[in-house]
Amino acid sequence: xxxxxxxxxxxxxxxxxxxxxxxxxxxxxxxxxxxxxxxxxxxxxxxxxxxxxxxxxxxxxxxxxxxxxxxxxxxxxxxxxxxxxxxxxxxxxxxxxxxxxxxxxx
Numbered sequence: 001x002x003x004x005x006x007x008x009x010x011x012x013x014x015x016x017x018x019x020x021x022x023x024x025x026x027x028x029x030x031x032x033x034x035x036x037x038x039x040x041x042x043x044x045x046x047x048x049x050x051x052x053x054x055x056x057x058x059x060x061x062x063x064x065x066x067x068x069x070x071x072x073x074x075x076x077x078x079x080x081x082x083x084x085x086x087x088x089x090x091x092x093x094x095x096x097x098x099x100x101x102x103x104x105x106x
Contacts, residue, residue, distance in 0.1 A: 024044075026032040031044040043050045049070055053061040065073070 024031060024034045024042075033041050033043040035041050039053050039055065041052050041054060043052075047067075049065045049067070051063045051065065052059045
C-alpha cells in the first residue's frame with residue numbers, strides 16, 4: 001500500500017520510527033511523560049512503560065508494558081513495515097547465483 005507524494009515519489013504506508021530521546025528526559029536526565037501522538041502518552045516508571053490515552057481531562061486507558069514487550073512492539077512494527085513496503089527486487093546481474101569462481105588457466 002503506497003501513497004504518492006507531491007513530485008511523484010511514493011510514500012511508505014508506515015512512517016519511520018522516530019527516536020524521541022530529547023523529549024523523553026527532563027532537564028535532570030530523568031524519564032518524563034511524553035506525548036507520542038493521537039492522544040497517547042508514554043512514561044517509564046518503576047521499570048515499566050506506562051502508555052495512556054488521555055482526553056485532555058483524564059486518563060481514559062492505561063497499558064503497562066515491560067521493556068521486553070516494547071522490543072516486541074518495535075519488531076512487530078518493523079515486520080509490518082517490511083511487508084507493506086518491500087524492497088524492490090535486485091536486477092538479474094546483482095542476484096547471488098552461488099559462489100562459483102573461475103581460476104585463470106584452469
